[in-house]
Amino acid sequence: MFSSSTIAVPKTDKVPRHVAIIMDGNGRWARNRFLPRVAGHRRGLEAVRTTVRGCAEAGVGYLTLFAFSSENWRRPEEEVSFLMELFVVALRQEVARLHENNIRLKVIGDRSGLEARLVELITQGERKTAGNTGLTLTIAADYGGRWDILQAVNKMISEHPDKQGCYSEGDLAPFLALSYAPEPDLFIRTGGEQRISNFLLWQLAYTEFLFTDELWPDFNSKSLARAFSSYRSRERRFGRTSEQVTDMQRQVESKTPTR
Numbered sequence: 001m002f003s004s005s006t007i008a009v010p011k012t013d014k015v016p017r018h019v020a021i022i023m024d025g026n027g028r029w030a031r032n033r034f035l036p037r038v039a040g041h042r043r044g045l046e047a048v049r050t051t052v053r054g055c056a057e058a059g060v061g062y063l064t065l066f067a068f069s070s071e072n073w074r075r076p077e078e079e080v081s082f083l084m085e086l087f088v089v090a091l092r093q094e095v096a097r098l099h100e101n102n103i104r105l106k107v108i109g110d111r112s113g114l115e116a117r118l119v120e121l122i123t124q125g126e127r128k129t130a131g132n133t134g135l136t137l138t139i140a141a142d143y144g145g146r147w148d149i150l151q152a153v154n155k156m157i158s159e160h161p162d163k164q165g166c167y168s169e170g171d172l173a174p175f176l177a178l179s180y181a182p183e184p185d186l187f188i189r190t191g192g193e194q195r196i197s198n199f200l201l202w203q204l205a206y207t208e209f210l211f212t213d214e215l216w217p218d219f220n221s222k223s224l225a226r227a228f229s230s231y232r233s234r235e236r237r238f239g240r241t242s243e244q245v246t247d248m249q250r251q252v253e254s255k256t257p258t259r
């Protein structure tokens with residue numbers, strides 16, 4: 001699937017087709033309760049379940065969650081091991097449920113640094129759910145936006161060595177980690193920081209951003225509804241003027257038969 005917001009104005013809807021989330025604030029949630037940081041990660045998993053359910057119910061097609069960045073390896077060893085273990089446990093517990101709910105699981109990121117048993121569970125989970133037609137849930141693990149662009153560029157060059165100096169977006173697109181999904185419509189970052197932290201650098205070109213102070217373990221169905229409501233109120237111009245957007249909407253509405 002190749003659709004690029006910088007090449008053609010994408011079709012948009014009241015409900016975002018693709019939501020991408022930086023799930024931040026687990027450590028602070030735990031610290032506020034005098035608990036170890038890892039307790040926040042454990043609670044964060046509950047917020048993941050709620051968000052997956054909420055997105056599936058709202059008719060979102062793709063949900064992409066940032067679980068572990070290429071830079072998160074810099075954290076204390078015990079925290080990194082806990083996060084990897086939590087990922088293993090989550091895959092063992094949740095894949096069957098995802099499958100029952102017709103959810104397709106995908107994992108993006110550099111698998112070369114992940115433990116073999118984790119890679120095995122990821123492969124199994126992806127294989128089991130590959131034919132599902134509901135929400136596509138993507139977990140970004142050991143993912144970095146720069147890693148993504150570089151690995152795509154390297155693959156593109158080795159695939160088309162003849163095209164030197166003449167590569168297009170269309171040549172690169174199939175090699176990007178999220179090549180199967182449209183670009184995100186809505187980006188949410190919890191935890192109060194207003195930065196991308198090397199998440200989807202290429203794919204967020206025209207995404208609507210929402211930063212909230214809420215900490216990830218507190219993020220619930222109401223928070224999701226608020227995010228959707230904020231999204232609905234935005235005017236997505238993709239470089240055009242507001243007048244052009246309004247005219248286009250009028251044309252579409254006049255063609256839609258009323259009951």
Ligand code: IPE
Nearest residue numbers: 023024025026027028029067
């Ligand atoms: C996000 O929460 C989870 C991961 C990065 C894995 P944090 O662990 O970054 O929580 P804070 O930012 O320290 O509160």
Ligand code: IPE
Nearest residue numbers: 022023024066067068069197
């Ligand atoms: C971003 O959160 C990565 C994930 C949520 C997985 P961080 O907590 O690692 O981001 P920084 O370090 O504050 O930018």
Ligand code: MG
Nearest residue numbers: 024025026191
């Ligand atoms: Mg953080």
